[in-house]
Amino acid sequence: MRKLSRNRKAVSPVLSTILLILIVVLGMSVAFGFFVSFVKDYQAGRGGSVMELISVEDVWFKPDHTTIEIWLYNYGKVEAKINAIYVNGMQLDFDPNPIQIPVGKHNNTVAYPTNGWVNDAVYSFKLVTERGSAVEGEYRSPNT
Amino acid sequence: MLRRMLKNRSGTAEIVGTVLFLVILFFFFSNVFLWHNQISQEMDSLIADKMNSAVRIETIILSGQAVHSDNEHITIGAPTPYRDYYPQDTRNLDGHSRSIQEEDLGPQNGWSLDVDYAFATAIDAPEKKRLISAVRLGVYASFSDPSEACFVYAYDWVDTAWIDTRLMITKENRWSNTTLPFPASYIDGGGIVKIRIVDASSQLGINDTLRGTLSIDCLEVHADSIELDVTNLGGSDAFMSRLWIVNSTQTTNPEKDHIYSNLEPLSTPPGSHREITFNMAIEETQFNQDGSVKVSVDAQGAMINYVPPSGQTVIFRVFTTLGNTAACSCSFP
Numbered sequence A: 001m002r003k004l005s006r007n008r009k010a011v012s013p014v015l016s017t018i019l020l021i022l023i024v025v026l027g028m029s030v031a032f033g034f035f036v037s038f039v040k041d042y043q044a045g046r047g048g049s050v051m052e053l054i055s056v057e058d059v060w061f062k063p064d065h066t067t068i069e070i071w072l073y074n075y076g077k078v079e080a081k082i083n084a085i086y087v088n089g090m091q092l093d094f095d096p097n098p099i100q101i102p103v104g105k106h107n108n109t110v111a112y113p114t115n116g117w118v119n120d121a122v123y124s125f126k127l128v129t130e131r132g133s134a135v136e137g138e139y140r141s142p143n144t
Numbered sequence B: 001m002l003r004r005m006l007k008n009r010s011g012t013a014e015i016v017g018t019v020l021f022l023v024i025l026f027f028f029f030s031n032v033f034l035w036h037n038q039i040s041q042e043m044d045s046l047i048a049d050k051m052n053s054a055v056r057i058e059t060i061i062l063s064g065q066a067v068h069s070d071n072e073h074i075t076i077g078a079p080t081p082y083r084d085y086y087p088q089d090t091r092n093l094d095g096h097s098r099s100i101q102e103e104d105l106g107p108q109n110g111w112s113l114d115v116d117y118a119f120a121t122a123i124d125a126p127e128k129k130r131l132i133s134a135v136r137l138g139v140y141a142s143f144s145d146p147s148e149a150c151f152v153y154a155y156d157w158v159d160t161a162w163i164d165t166r167l168m169i170t171k172e173n174r175w176s177n178t179t180l181p182f183p184a185s186y187i188d189g190g191g192i193v194k195i196r197i198v199d200a201s202s203q204l205g206i207n208d209t210l211r212g213t214l215s216i217d218c219l220e221v222h223a224d225s226i227e228l229d230v231t232n233l234g235g236s237d238a239f240m241s242r243l244w245i246v247n248s249t250q251t252t253n254p255e256k257d258h259i260y261s262n263l264e265p266l267s268t269p270p271g272s273h274r275e276i277t278f279n280m281a282i283e284e285t286q287f288n289q290d291g292s293v294k295v296s297v298d299a300q301g302a303m304i305n306y307v308p309p310s311g312q313t314v315i316f317r318v319f320t321t322l323g324n325t326a327a328c329s330c331s332f333p
Helices: A002-006 A011-044 A046-051 B002-007 B012-051 B126-130 B200-204
Strands: A054-061 A068-074 A080-087 A090-095 A099-101 A106-112 A122-129 A134-140 B055-062 B066-068 B071-076 B098-101 B114-120 B132-143 B150-156 B161-169 B174-180 B192-199 B213-232 B238-247 B258-262 B273-278 B295-297 B301-304 B312-320 B325-332
Touching (some): A011 A046, A011 B012, A054 A134, A054 B258, A054 B312, A068 A099, A080 A106, A099 A106, B114 B213, B132 B150, B132 B192, B213 B238
Parallel strands (some): B273 B301
Antiparallel strands (some): A054 A068, A068 A106, A080 A090, A080 A099, A080 A122, A090 A106, B055 B213, B066 B213, B071 B114, B098 B213, B132 B213, B150 B161, B150 B192, B213 B273
8 A cells, every 4th residue: 555655657647637537527517518508598599489479469550640559469389578669660669668478378569650650551560579580560550 | 551541540549539529519419409390390380280270250140039029000901800919820830820801991992901010129229239230021921812912011210111021922821031121220219120011902002892811820020130250261170369359440439449359268170160249238348357348258159248339340350379360340330
C-alpha cells in the first residue's frame, strides 16, 4: 500500500484521464442543457405554431364607426396568444392586448381602426399570434 | 495500398470519436424531428376531421299542430238536421259531418249559403307571428248541388277583406288544401283565423235553382313555424359550438345586433340533421349573464330563447368545434 502511494509514475496518466472525463462530462452537460433548452423553446415557440388553429367567428363593425369587435375560436392543440392585428395592412390598437385563447375556447377583442370604418367597404384582416402563425380574412362592413 | 491503409492504426480514435459524436448529435436532433413529425400528423388528422365534418344550415318549416274550429256562424243557410254546432263533427275524419243546407233568398238569388268558422291558434302575440312562415288550410267536405261548388275564403285582418283561397268544395268528398301567403295577415292579434264558405252562384250573381247541402267532415288550420336545420355533410361527427345571430341592418337596440347562443355539446352524426327551434312561449329574447342567448340543448336539437326583431333580415351562422361554419338568412315581417 505504502509502495503504491509512493509510486509517482502513474499519477500523470490517472490525473489526465480524470481530467479528460471531467471535461467531457462537463462539455456534454453544457451541450445537453443548451439542447434541452433549445428544444423546449422551439416546441413552445415557432415549432408549436403548427399546433395553432384559430378561426374568426364574427367580425362586428360596431355602430359607433370607430370600433370593430372580433370574436375568435381556438380549435388547435395549444393556447394561442394574438399580439398583432392588421387591417388593410395597418397595425391596429386593440383591447385586450394580447388576446389569450385557451384550447377549445372563444375570446373577443375590440380593435380601433385609425380613421374608423366606413359603410359598405371590404376590410382585409390579419391576426398574428405570438408564435408567428396568422389568420386572414376579408369582411365587408354593413351598408347601413 | 488498401492493405497499408487497413494496417495503419493512427487516426482510429478520431474516426471512432467522430462517429460517436455524430451518433450523439443525431440522438439529440432526432427527438425534435420525431416530435415535429408527430404533431404534424396530429394536426393533419385534425384538418382532415375538419374537412370531413362540414355543415349546412337552412331554414325549414315546422308543421304546426292542427287547430279546429269551436265557433261557427251561419249567415245564410240552415243546419240539417237542425241542431247546434258540435265542434267534434268537423274535428276528425270519422264520417260524422256538419251539414248545412242552402237557404232560399227569393227569385233573384235562389238558394244560397254563407257560413264562417273561427280557429283559435296559439299565435296570440306579434313576436310569435313573426316566426310563422305559413298558414295551411285543409277542408274535407262535399257540396251536394251538382250545378255549382262552394268557395272558401280567408279573412285578411290587415286589409280587412275576405280573400279567395282558390279552394272549391264539390259534389264528391275530398281534401282541399292550400297554403296562404303572408300568414301574418290571416292571424289576428288574438291568434284567430277566420274561414268563410259560400256557394258559388251567390258570388257569381247567378240565380241558383237547386238546393245544395254542405257536409264538412274535417276543417283544420295549421300555423307552421320557422326553424333552423343543421345538416352534417361530412363523414365524421360534427359538434356544434355556437349559433351566431346577426341582424343585417342596425336595429333600435344596436348592442344586440350580434348575439350568440352556445350549442355545446350538440353533436350531429354523419349525414344526419339537428333542429334548432325558437321558443314561442317568450315575448323577448332571454340572455344569460355572459351575454349569450339562453338555450336548452338535448340529443335531438336545441331550443333557443330568441325573438327576432320586426322587419329585419337575420343571418344565422352555426359554428362547429373544428372551426367549420355555415350560414343562412331569414326575413321576419
